[in-house]
Amino acid sequence: MSREDDDGLLAGIDASAMMGHLEELARWTKHAGSDEEKNSLDYIKATLESYGYRTSLIRHPAFISLPVDARIVIDGMTIACITHSHARSTPEGGLTGRLVHVGRGSASDFARDDISGAIVLVEGLVSSGVTSRASAAGAIAQIHLSPHEQPHEGGVSPVWGSPSIDDLQLMPSTAVLSIGRTAGRSLVDAALAGSIDVTVHATVDTGWRLIPLLEAHMPTVKDICEEPFVLLSGHHDTWHRGVMDNGSANALMLEAARILAQVRGQWKRALRLCFWSGHSHGRYAGSTWYADNRFEEMERRCIANVNLDSVGGVGATMLENTRSDLSTGSLADDAILEITGQRRRGLPIQRNCDMSFWGVGIPAMFGLLSEQAPENIDFDIPCGWWWHTPDDLIDKISPDFMARDTKIVARVLWRLLAEERLPLRFKGYLDIIGRTLTALTPAHRQDLDLEPVLLKLSALESLLLEFESSTETGSAHDDTAIKLSRVFTNLEKVGGDRFSHGLVQAAPVVQDEASTWPVLGPFHLANMTPSEEKDWYFILQSAYRSRNRINAALAEAITILNSSRT
Structure with a gap:
């Protein structure tokens, strides 16, 4: 895949076509499970089928309010x-x-x-x-x-x-x-x-009802059974007309699907699109249902969740705050810098915008992609003052910013679909674990007996360097990268049972990647607590268990990489 191929792909993006989609989607108030939502999804479904995608409209139960x-x-x-x-x-x-x-x-x-x-x-x-x-x-x-x-x-x-x-x-x-x-x-x-x-x-009006979920899939030209796929997702239900939130993301998804289908012959991996209902009125009920009911398939085959919410808004000039998981961070960095000249701050991705697949072990990107300029942000609403109000209409969309955001998303998708080697990177996980453990006092490190973990970190760093610098391509390399992403995504994002979803949580005040890892919390607490404190031994029990979980995850990653060498 050459840069000429990349630039040629992006040159085909049609902002006027996206605005046409938005005009159509703006006709309906898309409450979860409503007839108007179904009409809107029928339009998206027909459009994707005209591009050659196989579609399925699923209806599933959800607790909608x-x-x-x-x-x-x-x-x-x-x-x-x-x-x-x-x-x-x-x-x-x-x-x-x-x-x-x-x-x-x-x-x-x-x-x-x-x-x-x-x-x-x-x-x-x-x-x-x-x-x-x-x-x-x-x-x-x-x-x-x-x-x-x-x-x-x-x-x-x-x-x-x-x-x-x-x-x-x-x-x-x-x-x-x-x-x-x-x-x-x-x-x-x-x-x-x-x-x-x-x-x-x-x-x-609260209760169980059937809501729709539109799934569209396009395999590679080889159409191999069980081939890995990239998930492009966004919610479809809205408050009021919801033209920015989330009609703009739906229109972007359609345009990205169109231009990528034209170069399908160069894909190494498949592309799947999912349009969720139950986001606004069911607390991410659609994507959660999909995670629960497609868990095994997603665990085997899904490479990453490229999720989109509220793109292309007027005044949305800020992309430095765009978020990504560590393994996909370099993809976001490169695309945003190339398209906009802005450097991403590397903020940890937050649990919102249908980030329902961390328990499955799937890394995620984006959610909110472009935000209002800092001088326009008031009261912590980065999407614009019209967010979740009747004023979220088509006049809040910039065609130029729609095209810009589509270029970023298409470039990321193109690399995930067409590069010979999956462009996922894992060393950042080791760096954060290593920094956290070595920041402990010598006495704390001795109490926790961290030597086995530190030895595994060193061994894993060497194996990762060898893996990421090798020239191996094809399904064997992809399979190893996917397995590693499961280990590290679970370790970073999941605080308890990976088959449950936990609670909706406010975004952390501290925007440091390490501070958002549940498994590292006991070490941060230990570092702030003298061993003479009365709660020290309670904290130590939690730290023991975090240490063991990290140790087990590192051992699993070492086994995966050693197996890939044979």
Whole structure:
């Protein structure tokens, strides 16, 4: 694969065609499981079939929650607002309680007052964390003050995907509403002025329903059984028309699929596209279902999840914050630098945007690709103030930025599909483990008996250098790279059972890659704790288990690489 091939591929990107797709997709409000969502997916399905892809429209059960209506009544005056996915509906007649202002809704904010039986007023967007804290403190309802004139839609379930029988006790137990900034300030003033009662009404349609999942696949020209594939994915369901979130990503996926199909004869690996439902209204229910029900196939065959969400927005000039897993980071670095001249900061990828496949062991890229310029970002909304509001319309899309983002994605996909050797790199994992362990004090290292781990790190580094510098190509090399990605993705991303999905979590405040590894947490805690502290031996027990897990993963990687040499 030459640079001329690469440049020729990108030259064929058609921004006007993508805008045409967006105009079509903008016709529908795509609530999960709705007829309008099905109409929109039918359009995408027919378009992909015209490009030569084999498609399948799957319908599967998901726990979906659709806000219906809400209102707030104070001193006889009714104030418009919205309610949220997976919040509780109020009984007939609503819920009445004293209004208590709790600032941003931190743990300390809730600890300041007795809010049992109260309706709390929170400044900021809804989140599962605030909802859980409010429930634990005894609030009967929450009202969130939007940072903008429009309240932002969203979900408040802490459970990733559809809940299992084990998760039901974690689901929200309060009504949750959001109100626009100006109307909300009057509530703040009323709450701060003294004790005042407020009544909230909310209706949320929550339950199991069938939702669609569109799968499209194109094998290589050899069409070999069980050949590896790259996954290009993005959600399809929307809040309101959702032209940027996530119509823009859907249009980009169609254009990338079109231009890549034209050079299929040069592919070494297959391409699969998945359009998820249940992202907005089911907490990533579609991609979670796919991970649960295609686990074995994905583990055997899927190389990487190139996921897209909210691309091409007007003002979205920032690509330095684009995220990627370590094994795919150099792919993102090279594409972004080549297309935009910007250097990626190397931030760790976050658990959002349908990152549902880490338990399977599949590395991921992107999610949010382009963000608003720093001067345009307010209240931690990098997608634009119109995100999750009725104002997310086609005027929020830049054709030039759509073309730019498509070039980045197509270049990454082209390399994953067509390079002789899978361009995955693993040394970064060893560097982070090594730095974390050697940062421990000598006494801590002695208590933990880290010598076996450090010896394996050294041996694995030599084997990786040999593997990544070899000239071997073909299925044997790909198979080894895929197996290594399973080991390292699980080690970095999964804190417990790899067959469960855990909870929705807020993005970490510290943007250091090592700080996001659950398995390294006990070592960071140990490093901050003198061995004389009363909790030291409790911390040590956790560190023992993390050490053993790392040791086992390194041993597995060594076995994989040694087997590839024979």
